[in-house]
Amino acid sequence: MREYLPTCNLEGIDGLVVMGGDGSFNQCVNGLFERSQKSANVDYNNPEAKLADTMLPIGHIPTGTGNLISGYCYGGCKDIETSILHIIRGKERKFGVTAVYDDSKWLGNCCILLGLGTLSDMVRYSESYRWIKTYRYLVVPAIYFSIKTVPQFKAKLTVKKRDGSVVFTEEELCDLLIANHETFDPNEYFGSKTWYDDENKIMKYHLSSRYNYWKNFMSKLLKGQNYVKPDFVEEIRAVSMKIEILESNMSKTSDGQIKLSLLIDGEYLDLITSALDFRLKEPLIRVFSSL
Incomplete structure (x- = not known):
């Protein structure tokens, strides 16, 4: 997923939905992050660079082992149906990440x-x-x-x-x-x-x-x-x-x-x-x- 997202065709796509756990979600975040920075001409290898927002929102359907990311997205809820309803409504929020160099x-x-x-x-x-x-x-x-x-x-x-x-x-x-x-x-x-x-x-x-x-x-x-x-x-x-x-x-x-x-x-x-x-x-x- 991390290797696929920077180069795949996203024309007509309004958002990404991940079925999996925290690792699957992380791969999508990193793949979309890399694509977004390249699209905005940001040198993301520079720790001091001002980074751009990801170009598409990501939804998480918790079907993995830990699913801790659902705690942020849905207030601690790890229920699959509730997660899908959040995604369908289409509302968004943002969070920060810890970048490693x-x-x-x-x-x-x-x-x-x-x-x-x-x-x-x-x-x-x-x-x-x-x-x-x-x-x-x-x-x-x-x-x-x-x-x-x-x-x-x-x-x-x-x-x-x-x-x-x-x-x-x-x-x-x-x-x-x-x-x-x-x-x-x-x-x-x-x-x-x-x-x-x-x-x-x-x-x-x-x-x-x-x-x-x-x-x-x-x-x-x-x-x-x-x-x-x-x-x-x-x-x-x-x-x-x-x-x-x-x-x-x-x-x-x-x-x-x-x-x-x-x-x-x-x-x-x-x-x-x-x-x-x-x-x-x-x-x-x-x-x-x-x-």
């Missing part, structure tokens, strides 16, 4: 959640277990933490706050998660805030045992709103963040470059790099929503 090259946009480290590695590992559908969220973590080595990396972080202040740190982590504030938690943000009011939520997982990480993962998965963050998880807020990996037990190429699996909205992207740039962008993704 590698050496000033655009890699993709995140609508919900970005991950680098343990979670992204586990998602990559779980691809062979898709046949058990949602049960893989319970089965795969137990298998993964029994046989796999938890990724560990030392990184230099450059975090920019909403007020313009910049914080530099050097930390040892096993996971780094970036939640796009507009779509990740509809109960907290829906209808009450805009992109200009907040920052992305960043969770830094400091080094811990495999058992503690597994216990925390299952607690968050099962307890939902009653989840209590453990001591080795630190939460911060930012509008942008640069990360440079200094050392890592992750696999490397023959010339020493680090091989990364970057989690983007439930899917992973294999990279060979040691530096990434994450930036929260203004609302530009048009979606069908009556709310």
Whole structure:
């Protein structure tokens, strides 16, 4: 979908409708985003560029595994018929994305959640277990933490706050998660805030045992709103963040470059790099929503 949309014939098309999950929606967002920027002559590989709105609105019919994007589009609702009615009415709203760059090259946009480290590695590992559908969220973590080595990396972080202040740190982590504030938690943000009011939520997982990480993962998965963050998880807020990996037990190429699996909205992207740039962008993704 991401490769098809930038070049396909969209003449006479009023909107796109995606049947699938968050990964399918993300592919359509990125494919349409790339096409829209090229049409508007925007250099979208430049992190400082003023981006154009997507040229068509996108509707989501939640038939995937997670369907978290429905929380933004339809107020937390994941019902198929309700989603279709929102699309038929034809009303729209917009949300911002977190754009990812590698050496000033655009890699993709995140609508919900970005991950680098343990979670992204586990998602990559779980691809062979898709046949058990949602049960893989319970089965795969137990298998993964029994046989796999938890990724560990030392990184230099450059975090920019909403007020313009910049914080530099050097930390040892096993996971780094970036939640796009507009779509990740509809109960907290829906209808009450805009992109200009907040920052992305960043969770830094400091080094811990495999058992503690597994216990925390299952607690968050099962307890939902009653989840209590453990001591080795630190939460911060930012509008942008640069990360440079200094050392890592992750696999490397023959010339020493680090091989990364970057989690983007439930899917992973294999990279060979040691530096990434994450930036929260203004609302530009048009979606069908009556709310």
